[in-house]
Amino acid sequence: MRERTLMNARGLGLLLLTVLCVYSFGTSFLFAGDGNSQNLNHILSIPNAEFLLGTDHFGRNMWLRLADALQLSLFLALACVLTSVVTGVILGVLAATRGGWIDRLIDMLVTLIMALPGLVLVMIFASIAPGSLLVLYIAIALIQWVEYFRLTRAVIQRVDTSPAVESSRLMGFGLWYLFRRHYWPVLAPQLLTLAAFGAANAVLMMASLGFVYVGIQPPTAELGQMIVELFPYYQEAPWLLAQPLLALALLVLAFHLCGRRGADAPD
Amino acid sequence: MTQLLFKRLLQLLGVAWGVSTLTFLLMRSLPGDMAYRIAAGRYGMDAVDTTSADLVRAELGLDQGPFRAYLQWFSDLLTGNLGNSLVSGMPVVDELWHMLSHSFYLAMAGVVLSMLIAVPLGVATAWWGGWFDRLMLTLSTLMRALPVFVTGLLVIILFALELQWFPVAGFGSVSHLVLPAIALGLSLAAVSNRVVHNEARKVMQSPFFEFARTKGLSNWQVLYRHGVRNLAVPVVAFMGIQLIMLVEGVVMIESLFSWPGVGHGLAHAIFARDIPVIQGAALMMGILFVLLNTAVDIACYCLDPRGGRLQ
Numbered sequence: 230m231r232e233r234t235l236m237n238a239r240g241l242g243l244l245l246l247t248v249l250c251v252y253s254f255g256t257s258f259l260f261a262g263d264g265n266s267q268n269l270n271h272i273l274s275i276p277n278a279e280f281l282l283g284t285d286h287f288g289r290n291m292w293l294r295l296a297d298a299l300q301l302s303l304f305l306a307l308a309c310v311l312t313s314v315v316t317g318v319i320l321g322v323l324a325a326t327r328g329g330w331i332d333r334l335i336d337m338l339v340t341l342i343m344a345l346p347g348l349v350l351v352m353i354f355a356s357i358a359p360g361s362l363l364v365l366y367i368a369i370a371l372i373q374w375v376e377y378f379r380l381t382r383a384v385i386q387r388v389d390t391s392p393a394v395e396s397s398r399l400m401g402f403g404l405w406y407l408f409r410r411h412y413w414p415v416l417a418p419q420l421l422t423l424a425a426f427g428a429a430n431a432v433l434m435m436a437s438l439g440f441v442y443v444g445i446q447p448p449t450a451e452l453g454q455m456i457v458e459l460f461p462y463y464q465e466a467p468w469l470l471a472q473p474l475l476a477l478a479l480l481v482l483a484f485h486l487c488g489r490r491g492a493d494a495p496d
Numbered sequence: 497m498t499q500l501l502f503k504r505l506l507q508l509l510g511v512a513w514g515v516s517t518l519t520f521l522l523m524r525s526l527p528g529d530m531a532y533r534i535a536a537g538r539y540g541m542d543a544v545d546t547t548s549a550d551l552v553r554a555e556l557g558l559d560q561g562p563f564r565a566y567l568q569w570f571s572d573l574l575t576g577n578l579g580n581s582l583v584s585g586m587p588v589v590d591e592l593w594h595m596l597s598h599s600f601y602l603a604m605a606g607v608v609l610s611m612l613i614a615v616p617l618g619v620a621t622a623w624w625g626g627w628f629d630r631l632m633l634t635l636s637t638l639m640r641a642l643p644v645f646v647t648g649l650l651v652i653i654l655f656a657l658e659l660q661w662f663p664v665a666g667f668g669s670v671s672h673l674v675l676p677a678i679a680l681g682l683s684l685a686a687v688s689n690r691v692v693h694n695e696a697r698k699v700m701q702s703p704f705f706e707f708a709r710t711k712g713l714s715n716w717q718v719l720y721r722h723g724v725r726n727l728a729v730p731v732v733a734f735m736g737i738q739l740i741m742l743v744e745g746v747v748m749i750e751s752l753f754s755w756p757g758v759g760h761g762l763a764h765a766i767f768a769r770d771i772p773v774i775q776g777a778a779l780m781m782g783i784l785f786v787l788l789n790t791a792v793d794i795a796c797y798c799l800d801p802r803g804g805r806l807q
Contacts, residue, residue, distance in 0.1 A: 265683035337506070341514060348744040349762065353515070353778055356766040357522045431521070433643050440645050441751045441763040450753045456649070463653065474646055482641035 242425075242486025249299055249480055256296035264293035265448045273466045282472055285455075286462055287396040295472055298349065298450040302480060305435055306428040307364060314424060317377025318416070322408060324378070325385035339375050347372040351434055352443060360446035369431050377425055384416050425488025429481045436477055452477045504790045510780035519775035520566055536672045538585060543566075565636040578779075581765075588776040595778065598667065599757030602676055603746050605726065607735075610688060615731075617685070618692025619719070622700055632689065639686035648679035652752075655786035665754040676753045680745050681806030684738060688731075695730045699723050729800045736792030740786060742784055 268288035276283045282291035324332040342350075347369075354368035355361075388394055392413050402410075432452075438444030441451025447454065455473040463470050519718070529709045531553040538552070540577040572579070578588040655675055656664040662675050699705055700723070708718045747759030754760065758777050765773035 271725065340503060340507055341510035344511045344786055345514065345778070346740050346743040346785055348747055349778050349781050352747075352762060352766055353518050353522070353774065356769070357525055363692065397553060413546070436643060437645065441767075443763060443766045445762055453645075456646070460649070463657070474649070476644065478646060479639050481643065483640070485641055 238486050238489045242483050242489070245479060245483035246487060249476075249483060250303065253296045253299035253303060256293060257300070260296075260402050262290055262293055264289060264297040264450050266290075273462060273469065275468065279427055283469060285459060291469065291472060294450040294455070295476055298452045298455060298473065299476055301362075301445070301449070301451055302432045302435060302477075305334070305344065305369070306360070306431045306484070308366050309373055309431040310424045310428050312366075313374035313422075313427065314377050314420060316370070317374040317379075318381050318420070320374070321378045321381025322385060322412070324403070325382045325389065326404060332409045334409060335378070342372060342375050347430075348434065348437060351438065352441075355438055355443050357464060359443065362445060365435060369434050373430070376427065377420065380419055380423060381412075381416060384419065385412050388412060388415055422481065422488045425484050427482035429488070432477070432480055432484070452480075500793055501790065503794055504786055504793070507789075508783060511786060512573060512779065513570070513774060515778045515782055516570050517566075519771055519778070522774070523569075523771050526564065534582065573775075573779075579775045581773050582768075582770045588772045591761070591773065592776050592780050595756060595758045595761045595777070598755060599746055599750065599759065601673065602680065602750065602755055603742060603776060604682060605677035606674055606745065606749075607742065608682030609677050610684035613681060613685040614689035614692050616768045617689045619696045619727075621689075621693045622696035629693070632693075636686050636690050639682065642683070643748075644679065644683040644745040645752050647683050648676070648749050648752045651675050651679045651682075665752075667755055672755075674752075676749045676755055679752075680742075680749050684741060687741070688734060688738060690726070691734045692731055694742075695727050696723070698725045702726075725799065729796060732792060732799060733796050736789055736796075739788055739792070740783060743781060747781075798799045 266289065268284065268290075270288065271280070271284050272286055272288045274288075276278055280290050280292065282295060285291055286292065297494045306316060320335055322336045351365070351368040354364050354371075358364040388411055391411075394407060397407060397411065435444055435451065436453030436456075439451045439455075440457055442454070443455065445451040445454060447458070452473045456470065456477070459466075459470045461475065502556070531549040532544060535548045535552045539548055548618065578592075580587055581591060584591070610641075616634060621632050639647075652664055652675060655661050662671050666672055705718065705722055708722045709715075713721070743759075747762065749755065750757045750760035751763045759779055761773060762777035762781070764770075765777060780806075
């Protein structure tokens with residue numbers, strides 16, 4: 230029973246994620262036009278055959294804009310997760326197997342990074358280069374690798390004392406073999422969970438910055454900033470405000486469901 | 497314990513160093529001549545000329561090399577001199593104290609509300625289980641997928657725009673605090689009620705709990721005498737983990753509701769490029785974050801002196 234609900238939650242998350250990906254990436258192939266081009270003859274129009282999701286206060290096509298914004302979020306999430314997983318795992322393996330001053334040095338770095346709430350750090354970075362996607366990506370990755378590092382280090386330190394690893398080591402196998410054969414199988418499922426939540430967090434960070442107007446600058450479509458832009462038109466066009474809200478919530482929900490482990494089991 | 501406290505002290509120093517270095521880089525990376533910019537901030541755009549810029553340059557020592565300037569910047573910080581706001585001209589420290597009290601009310605209200613929601617709900621779902629538990633699990637999952645500012649926005653739309661029970665934004669009276677606190681409390685409770693649920697279930701399935709019921713204590717007695725304290729340790733420890741959510745939530749909620757706290761101040765300062773305030777606000781948040789974490793550590797230690805759960 231529990232096994233099945235878990236599969237369902239993950240399956241649902243993957244399905245949602247696939248739908249969002251197909252919509253956002255498919256749109257750029259299948260639909261002509263530009264999400265940023267304005268058409269002041271058609272402002273705040275309701276969804277119709279020409280504008281599938283209506284148009285915003287500048288007459289921009291919401292279907293295209295929303296796809297652009299989702300694409301940006303997905304892209305950023307992927308980049309941040311990949312970078313921070315690779316960095317975190319490599320440093321984690323180093324710290325756990327080499328120990329000594331490497332371990333202490335990285336541990337100090339981690340302590341420093343964890344001393345500041347992530348969002349505040351990202352905001353400071355964003356203020357150094359306003360509107361730069363690259364800086365946003367660097368800042369988010371800089372915060373997130375810490376979690377993968379801590380997980381990797383803890384797991385490897387535990388696995389390292391097992392008889393299996395001991396004997397492999399005695400037989401003279403190298404670090405790469407140990408990693409592939411012993412560490413990775415234990416590590417992978419937990420990394421996946423962390424990565425799913427990390428992706429959700431990256432999306433949230435960017436939307437949060439857009440929401441307080443210090444993130445990606447207009448006219449680039451970005452979910453958080455679209456929410457702020459469309460809020461003043463809530464009375465006239467509530468369906469417009471609902472679109473980025475729903476897109477953001479669904480994206481985060483999809484990632485959370487993918488990362489579900491053992492039906493909200495404790496760690 | 498000593499080792500842990502030492503680590504926290506290291507973090508405190510690290511925060512000061514990290515924030516000041518980043519803001520120093522920020523200061524240096526701004527385009528244009530800094531002296532002119534500061535002079536414009538002080539005397540107004542029209543009153544700026546070469547003399548006033550030179551005065552500022554001489555006063556603040558802006559003509560030193562980058563390394564000396566950095567040392568100056570950092571030693572200013574260590575002596576508690578955070579400078580004046582480039583926008584209002586007021587000392588940053590005064591502004592921060594003002595903001596801090598507002599942030600504090602909001603954060604407290606949010607945490608208390610989230611506990612009032614999460615603890616009864618978590619214990620109740622663990623006690624009854626069944627469809628009630630599954631319903632709350634689904635609700636929590638959905639609630640969790642909503643970023644805190646979206647929750648805030650929905651709360652505004654429902655209670656302020658449609659029902660008109662509470663003011664949309666601003667501050668001054670208790671009614672202004674209601675909506676931000678609800679938004680913050682709901683977001684926090686969405687996660688913490690499941691943690692309470694898990695811990696409560698663990699306690700309720702434990703042998704000592706079973707024995708207490710077998711020996712004839714009433715449900716309330718069992719819960720009060722054998723449940724609460726065992727439950728409290730992991731839940732308080734989790735509140736420490738949730739501090740990040742709290743701080744980030746406060747930043748977002750303050751910006752959304754124009755609540756004049758540190759988070760709102762930080763967002764505004766970034767928008768206005770008011771570097772001393774950025775430094776002050778970020779520093780304040782970092783220091784508070786570390787101090788609160790330390791408080792959680794100590795609370796866990798007091799609740800469970802065996803110390804096994806620490807670290």
